[in-house]
Structure formats: structure tokens, C-alpha cells
Amino acid sequence: xxxxxLDIRAVSAREAGLVGCPHCARVWPMETARCGxxxxxxxxxxxxxxxxxxxxxxxxxxxxxxxxxYPMLVTRxxxxxxxxxxxxxxxxxxxxxxxxxxxxxxxxxxxxxxxxFAAIGxxxxxxxxxxxxxxxxxxxxxxxxxxIGRWSMxxxxxxxxxxxxxxxxxxxxxxxxxxxxxxxxxxxxTMLAARSFDSRQxxxxxxxxxxxDDSMRADTVAAARQRIEGAPVPAGAPETRPAxx
Amino acid sequence: MPQTRPPxxxxxxxxxxxxxALWRVRxxxxxxxxxxxxxxxxxxxxxxxxxxxxxALGLAVLVLLVGALFLPFLEIRVRGFSxxxxxxxxxxxxxxxxxxxxxxxxxxxIIGVPMAxxxxxxxxxxxxxxxxxxxPGGRRAFRWAEELRPWSxxxxxxxGVGVALVKVVDLARVEIGPAFWMFxxxxxxxxxxxxxxxxxxxxxxxxxxxxAETPKGLTP
Numbered sequence: 001x002x003x004x005x006l007d008i009r010a011v012s013a014r015e016a017g018l019v020g021c022p023h024c025a026r027v028w029p030m031e032t033a034r035c036g037x038x039x040x041x042x043x044x045x046x047x048x049x050x051x052x053x054x055x056x057x058x059x060x061x062x063x064x065x066x067x068x069x070y071p072m073l074v075t076r077x078x079x080x081x082x083x084x085x086x087x088x089x090x091x092x093x094x095x096x097x098x099x100x101x102x103x104x105x106x107x108x109x110x111x112x113x114x115x116x117f118a119a120i121g122x123x124x125x126x127x128x129x130x131x132x133x134x135x136x137x138x139x140x141x142x143x144x145x146x147x148i149g150r151w152s153m154x155x156x157x158x159x160x161x162x163x164x165x166x167x168x169x170x171x172x173x174x175x176x177x178x179x180x181x182x183x184x185x186x187x188x189x190t191m192l193a194a195r196s197f198d199s200r201q202x203x204x205x206x207x208x209x210x211x212x213d214d215s216m217r218a219d220t221v222a223a224a225r226q227r228i229e230g231a232p233v234p235a236g237a238p239e240t241r242p243a244x245x
Numbered sequence: 246m247p248q249t250r251p252p253x254x255x256x257x258x259x260x261x262x263x264x265x266a267l268w269r270v271r272x273x274x275x276x277x278x279x280x281x282x283x284x285x286x287x288x289x290x291x292x293x294x295x296x297x298x299x300x301a302l303g304l305a306v307l308v309l310l311v312g313a314l315f316l317p318f319l320e321i322r323v324r325g326f327s328x329x330x331x332x333x334x335x336x337x338x339x340x341x342x343x344x345x346x347x348x349x350x351x352x353x354x355i356i357g358v359p360m361a362x363x364x365x366x367x368x369x370x371x372x373x374x375x376x377x378x379x380x381p382g383g384r385r386a387f388r389w390a391e392e393l394r395p396w397s398x399x400x401x402x403x404x405g406v407g408v409a410l411v412k413v414v415d416l417a418r419v420e421i422g423p424a425f426w427m428f429x430x431x432x433x434x435x436x437x438x439x440x441x442x443x444x445x446x447x448x449x450x451x452x453x454x455x456x457a458e459t460p461k462g463l464t465p
Binding site: 010011012014016018019020021022023024025026027038039040093098101105135136139143146150153155156157158159160161162164165166169171172176178180181184188191195199200204 | 344417419
């Protein structure tokens with residue numbers, strides 16, 4: 001078959017009446033509560049996982065707003081006090097010619113978080129609304145989010161290092177601002193949102209669409225054959241199944 | 246005495262943890278890998294001697310981590326003023342009532358979690374090397390060590406040090422202490438250790454060392 005997503009038609013453990021351990025990949029009969037090998041709690045599909053995803057997602061987004069509005073760093077030098085927000089600090093670095101570092105900061109603290117909110121939101125909506133699309137691409141997007149999400153913590157660590165290192169009484173003093181806490185919370189909440197998402201549901205929703213396509217295609221073929229041959233399709237053949245919704 | 250081994254035929258199957266596709270287990274050659282044909286997740290990647298390497302590298306990480314905590318990390322000097330900072334100072338940089346939680350989180354992600362992962366892995370896997378059975382709680386220890394993996398952020402911290410140094414280098418002279426190099430080394434070793442870890446193979450080894458218990462709700 002040449003339709004998209006049809007190249008690999010795997011049977012899921014759920015369809016086989018089994019439950020797979022998400023930790024050690026061992027399979028068990030559906031009703032098993034805990035993996036007998038590693039002790040992981042087993043749930044074939046967690047009905048509440050989407051609510052958890054959206055709860056953490058919303059919390060992360062709410063923490064991300066003050067993270068950008070309040071100063072991340074408070075720098076005290078002989079010439080006065082300077083407050084820097086995340087974006088302000090990166091702009092300062094760029095003005096001093098440190099383009100590469102400014103880029104790293106902007107990428108890790110602005111591009112990654114915003115991209116992460118968009119990606120998790122898209123993946124969750126695609127599953128919930130049954131959007132069509134390539135499951136493999138969605139899976140890769142999910143893996144990218146899981147891999148790259150933690151790297152946003154770099155800005156929190158930079159603040160921690162600067163604040164512990166630059167303590168030179170009157171000459172220069174760097175202290176963390178309130179945005180550091182908000183930003184760290186935002187990173188942690190979005191990591192939890194990504195981990196609450198059950199990637200197996202990506203494949204369930206696409207497999208359900210594929211199955212519907214198949215039955216619709218069979219109906220179309222049957223109808224076309226009927227028109228060409230002018231004869232009713234013999235009973236018992238797969239083409240006689242009732243039309244899909 | 247009821248039989249304690251789980252149903253035997255299910256042992257021949259593997260469910261992809263990422264997409265739930267069910268496959269019959271096909272073990273690759275040592276050094277090769279088996280991937281899920283549907284979502285391309287690596288399922289099995291055995292390496293000869295992996296357990297010995299994981300335990301040995303884990304002990305190296307432990308030594309480096311303890312050393313890095315007590316040796317000087319970074320020091321800056323400017324116009325006669327100077328300040329030295331250890332890893333603990335960086336971890337505890339956030340003071341004040343609301344930022345204290347942030348200090349705890351940073352301490353956990355750069356010191357606590359990496360150390361806990363090494364201890365848990367060693368506790369679970371070291372007895373296998375001496376041919377003894379799995380210690381009580383050993384299975385749980387290995388699962389926790391793996392679950393903690395995303396929360397171990399030593400490698401992000403060391404890159405953060407790099408960014409911070411670029412910011413400070415115009416302002417002052419910075420001296421890099423031995424703890425910095427030790428911490429960098431332990432980051433590299435941990436990355437190497439994680440690539441040696443094939444969960445499926447290790448769980449097989451744990452099963453072979455002492456049989457798994459029958460889960461609740463299953464009649465053997």
C-alpha cells in the first residue's frame with residue numbers, strides 16, 4: 001500500500017491484550033498491576049495523562065511570564081546598580097561583541113522554552129483531536145523535546161555561578177534576581193509536562209485513522225466495482241461491509 | 246511452594262516503551278542494536294562487559310565528585326580583591342527565603358542526583374560481578390537510577406560555567422581550579438557510562454542472577 005503511515009503496521013501490545021512495561025519493555029497480561037521484573041507500575045494507557053500534560057504545561061507557561069519580566073541578575077559595581085532580564089542580558093552581551101554567547105543564551109532561554117510550549121501543545125492536541133499527520137515525525141518531535149528541554153536550565157546555572165563567584169565587596173557584586181526562581185520552575189514544569197505525555201498515544205491515534213482509511217478505501221473500491229460491473233458484489237466478500245461514518 | 250517464575254512465553258516478546266509495538270525478541274550481535282521497526286527507538290544494544298564497565302566508571306565518577314566538592318573550583322581577582330568559589334558555593338548561591346528552594350534544586354541536580362545515580366547503579370549491579378544474587382531492593386535501585394537520569398544536570402552545569410566565564414572574563418582575572426577539571430571529567434565519564442547502559446540487557450542479567458517475582462493478580 002502506498003498511503004502514508006502504512007509502511008509499518010505493527011500490532012501494539014495493547015491490541016494483543018498485553019501491557020508493556022514503559023521502563024524495561026517486558027510484556028505482561030493486561031490486568032497486571034506492577035511489572036514483575038522492575039517493579040514499575042503498569043498502565044496500558046493512562047486516561048489522565050493528558051490532563052497532567054496540560055496542567056504542567058499551563059503551570060510552566062505561567063512561570064515563564066514573570067521569568068521574562070523580572071530581572072535575572074542584579075549587578076552592583078562602583079558605578080551603580082544594573083538589573084538585567086534574560087533578554088536584556090543577552091542584548092548586553094551582544095553589544096559587547098560576545099555574539100556566540102548571546103546566541104547560546106537566547107537560544108536556551110527563549111527559543112527552546114517557546115518551541116517546547118508549542119511542540120507539547122501541538123502533540124497533545126494532535127492526539128486529542130485526532131489530527132492527521134506522520135506519527136514518526138511526531139515521535140521525533142517528542143524525543144527532541146525530551147532531550148533538549150533540560151538544557152534550558154543552563155541560564156539558572158550561569159546565574160548561580162556568577163552570583164557565587166562575583167562577590168568582590170564594593171568593586172563588583174552579582175546577585176540573583178527573582179526571575180531565576182520563576183525560570184527554573186518553568187523549566188521543571190515543562191519537563192514534567194513532557195514526561196507526563198504518553199508517546200504511545202501518538203501511535204494509537206494515527207493507527208485508528210489508518211484503520212478508518214482502510215475501511216473507507218475498501219468501501220470506495222466496492223462501490224466503484226459495482227458501478228463498472230453493474231452487478232452487486234457477492235455476499236461474504238470484504239467489500240460488502242457497511243459504509244464508514 | 247508456588248512457582249516464582251513469570252509465564253515463560255511472554256519472555257520472548259518485547260513491547261517498545263515509546264510506541265507500544267509488540268515484537269518478538271531478536272538479540273543483535275554484541276555491539277549491534279535492535280531498533281523498533283515502527284518508531285526507530287533503540288530496544289536492545291548489548292555490549293560485552295558492559296556491567297563491569299558501568300560499575301568501574303561509576304566508582305571513578307564517585308571519586309571525582311567527592312574530590313571536586315572539596316577542591317577549589319574557580320577564583321577571580323580584580324584590583325586586589327579576590328573571591329574563591331567552590332561547587333557548593335555555586336549550588337548555594339541563591340539565598341533568602343524564596344530563593345532557598347532554588348539552591349536546593351541546584352544542589353540536587355548537580356551534586357545529589359549524579360551521586361545518587363552512581364550509588365544506586367553500583368548497589369544494583371556490583372553483586373552481579375561477584376556472581377552473587379541481586380541484593381534486596383537491587384532491582385528498585387536500578388529502576389530509580391534510570392528514572393533519575395533526566396534530572397542529573399552535571400553536563401548542563403559545566404556548560405553554564407563556560408558561559409559564565411565568558412561573561413566575567415572582561416571584568417576580572419579568573420583562575421580555574423582542579424575541581425573544574427575533575428567535574429568536567431566526571432561529566433564525560435557519565436555520558437560514556439550512559440551509552441553503555443542497555444536497559445533490556447541489564448534487566449536480563451538481573452533476571453538471570455535471581456528470578457523475578459510473580460506480579461500481583463497473576464496465577465503462576
